[in-house]
Amino acid sequence: MKHEHLNLLAAMSLALAGMPMAAWAQPGTGKSVATAGIDTAEASRVTQTVDSRVTSTLQRTHLAIVDKATATKAVDDASPMNHMNLILQRSAKRQAALDALIAAQHDPSSSKFRQWLTPEQFGEAFGVTDADIAAVSAWLKSQGFTVNGVYANKMQIDFSGNAGQVRQAFHTQMNHYTINSASHVANASDISVPRALQSVVVGVAGLNDVRPQAQHTKPTYGRFNAGTQRFEVPQPKVAAMAPTPQAVNFTNGARGLVPYDMAKMYGTDKLYANGLTGAGITIALVEDNSMVPGDWSNFVSQFGLTSYGGTFTQLQPQATGFTNCIDPTIAAPGEDDFEALLDAEWSTAMAPGANIWLASCSDSNANNFFGGVFTAATNLINGTNRPNIISASYGYGEGFSDAASKTAIDLMWAQADAEGISVFVSSGDSGSNPSFNGFIINGVGVDANAFGTSPNDTVVGGTDTADILDGTTKKYFSSTFNAVYGSALSYVPEIPWNQSCGNEVAAKSLGYATSLAFCKAYLNFDPNGYYITSEAGSGGPSSVDAKPAWQRLVHNAAKDQSRDVPDVALFGGSYGGSTWVIVCSYYYPCTPGFTGPTALIGGTSLSSPMFAGIQALIDQGLAAKGLPASQGNAAPTLYALAMDEYGGSKGNPPATLAACNADNGAKGTGKCVFHNVTRGSIATQCVQQLPNVVTPDCYFYGALPNSWLGPIQVGLTTTNASKYNASTEAYAARPGWSFASGLGSVDANNLLTAWKAFVNVQ
Numbered sequence: 120m121k122h123e124h125l126n127l128l129a130a131m132s133l134a135l136a137g138m139p140m141a142a143w144a145q146p147g148t149g150k151s152v153a154t155a156g157i158d159t160a161e162a163s164r165v166t167q168t169v170d171s172r173v174t175s176t177l178q179r180t181h182l183a184i185v186d187k188a189t190a191t192k193a194v195d196d197a198s199p200m201n202h203m204n205l206i207l208q209r210s211a212k213r214q215a216a217l218d219a220l221i222a223a224q225h226d227p228s229s230s231k232f233r234q235w236l237t238p239e240q241f242g243e244a245f246g247v248t249d250a251d252i253a254a255v256s257a258w259l260k261s262q263g264f265t266v267n268g269v270y271a272n273k274m275q276i277d278f279s280g281n282a283g284q285v286r287q288a289f290h291t292q293m294n295h296y297t298i299n300s301a302s303h304v305a306n307a308s309d310i311s312v313p314r315a316l317q318s319v320v321v322g323v324a325g326l327n328d329v330r331p332q333a334q335h336t337k338p339t340y341g342r343f344n345a346g347t348q349r350f351e352v353p354q355p356k357v358a359a360m361a362p363t364p365q366a367v368n369f370t371n372g373a374r375g376l377v378p379y380d381m382a383k384m385y386g387t388d389k390l391y392a393n394g395l396t397g398a399g400i401t402i403a404l405v406e407d408n409s410m411v412p413g414d415w416s417n418f419v420s421q422f423g424l425t426s427y428g429g430t431f432t433q434l435q436p437q438a439t440g441f442t443n444c445i446d447p448t449i450a451a452p453g454e455d456d457f458e459a460l461l462d463a464e465w466s467t468a469m470a471p472g473a474n475i476w477l478a479s480c481s482d483s484n485a486n487n488f489f490g491g492v493f494t495a496a497t498n499l500i501n502g503t504n505r506p507n508i509i510s511a512s513y514g515y516g517e518g519f520s521d522a523a524s525k526t527a528i529d530l531m532w533a534q535a536d537a538e539g540i541s542v543f544v545s546s547g548d549s550g551s552n553p554s555f556n557g558f559i560i561n562g563v564g565v566d567a568n569a570f571g572t573s574p575n576d577t578v579v580g581g582t583d584t585a586d587i588l589d590g591t592t593k594k595y596f597s598s599t600f601n602a603v604y605g606s607a608l609s610y611v612p613e614i615p616w617n618q619s620c621g622n623e624v625a626a627k628s629l630g631y632a633t634s635l636a637f638c639k640a641y642l643n644f645d646p647n648g649y650y651i652t653s654e655a656g657s658g659g660p661s662s663v664d665a666k667p668a669w670q671r672l673v674h675n676a677a678k679d680q681s682r683d684v685p686d687v688a689l690f691g692g693s694y695g696g697s698t699w700v701i702v703c704s705y706y707y708p709c710t711p712g713f714t715g716p717t718a719l720i721g722g723t724s725l726s727s728p729m730f731a732g733i734q735a736l737i738d739q740g741l742a743a744k745g746l747p748a749s750q751g752n753a754a755p756t757l758y759a760l761a762m763d764e765y766g767g768s769k770g771n772p773p774a775t776l777a778a779c780n781a782d783n784g785a786k787g788t789g790k791c792v793f794h795n796v797t798r799g800s801i802a803t804q805c806v807q808q809l810p811n812v813v814t815p816d817c818y819f820y821g822a823l824p825n826s827w828l829g830p831i832q833v834g835l836t837t838t839n840a841s842k843y844n845a846s847t848e849a850y851a852a853r854p855g856w857s858f859a860s861g862l863g864s865v866d867a868n869n870l871l872t873a874w875k876a877f878v879n880v881q
Contacts (some may be wrong), residue, residue: 152241158674159216160168171258183522187241194294200280200325208318208320212555213244231786239271241272242271247273248823261283262280267441285323285326289310300558324527325524326521328428330513331513336557340352340719343713345385345713373696374699375719376700379423384602397739404462404463406478407513409454414708421710444494447728455706455720460729462728465725469728469730470735515568516553516567517662517663543576546724550653550803552565572663573664580684581692581723583614583616585614588628589696594784614798615800615859618652642821655690656859657685661684675856701718759877765856776855779796796863801834806834807819
């Protein structure tokens, strides 16, 4: 083990040291190697008579954004509210014990290293006591609710009722609202519960239907031109005054990347050659929709992946003892969802021998009020048949999440980590606020993906290949396809994915000194704002979760107290629509030679399942050395390895910081685990329309006088609205870690070699 790793181990030791000694000194129950020696025994915390007339308000248990919205009408009392989750609060003693155990599970020097728990062991050691669960369940029943079941983690009670019962029991009115231009249902105020239950109840997840959204671009459809080896994509007709400078004139059409290209770019081809394809590893993709299974088969066949032996299974994971996951395509068996397609096909693209589970649950309020993605994930994590890896390509900002929902997400990923499940989450597709995929940031400022800011998952951002803007395509891509439609020759330098005029690399490629100058000139060509966009890989600090110890120690880690995202990044999209990936869909199947229209797509919904695929290769490689196939949260190990290449938070960085710069290309980064992305940013356009829409964290540089809505101010996202430069834009790439691309992308072959060294195997 390299000496740099000692810093990480020291940080883990601090976490262990913060736990009471008695917790480690007491004899274990024998139920789990991991929990042996940990004393979490405690008495019931519900000690008073549960009196519904004596209540306490639970803070932040309604969406803050409803305070700025006007209710359109009240929800009818008889309206069903099914499968809400009462989220429970573990004691401080058990929380400290859990934090210490997870730290030890990731510490190669600990006897608890990679000693994972079952859901039942997790619930017994770190859940709420049976007596307290019984007290809460009895109160719910007394209020007329149906208690459907208690999860194995002993932290969630699934229950159903109607809006009138919610109003009566929790003292809040359910209303209809228009939020972010969409119709939603939400509770108008914080909820109250009997004071006797206050110490064990966080709140209710499922009192609003503002749910995580898929993080992918709108698909485009191109026709293949055999002469140019590119896809011709029809451009929208708009009434701009003159040709916009945003879209670089890509005369050869759009490039459609295929599995072969990604294997070359990220070094998985070397692992395939050594027999590592993800065989024996299961990746679960949690979804709120489904796909036609034949599309996956078509993708595997079209791109030469059949021989690797991967499998695809579509399922609706159920909680033990009750049914809360409904097939989202039960009424439309031919339905195709591009989020599901992207996840299934591109996790397979990176791990062609892995078992892919598409775990999908309906989002319908009639079936599941909290949302299908959460239900699918929590059911898997609490189930008897669990995956090695989960990828969640969904998200929304923490500003669009209430305390109970955020707590539910965080406890879910912590449980997954303790069980050894590696979780990857998309960072988002709208720059410094992930809630505006396909729209423009307005009315709110910097934010981070609530679905990913837990310290127990790994968040994946988006990059773009730099070759087209740099004019170096011939160096990195062949002019013709091979037998499986690939053309990449090696790793390709990367920049942050950013489709707006805030893209500094694009600005300089077009002759502008700065992105701000580019954006100002842009207004002369686009006074109607047709091309304003916030589409970009997302990143930002959490306003809820604290920074974990392992994130503090790498070079250029943000000097804040927040869990910062992303952690890593892979290809997500392109400036000017130059490069996408190909997906095979039901209505747009992949045909030999691409004789029909072909679907092209991108987003961090691509990046997350691809990294999940890389993790499957790592898992198989470690399992071949006798280690457990499951690795738990990948982030602590990734940051430990990054310290070797980038240096720590103090002192002079090593020479490898410069050597591993993504701009050095394939030869320069050939021995690196990470490709450090240091050019460009994810600062995107943002708008406001006074007095009704005020947007913080936005530097306004001009206005759209011709908008049909009236004058709209246009700006760029920033951490200081009074000025805009390299230090205030939200956010710039830089050496080491950055909000723009985390630690950067990886070489999978080098990553496995370094990972094996970290855990002391050859």
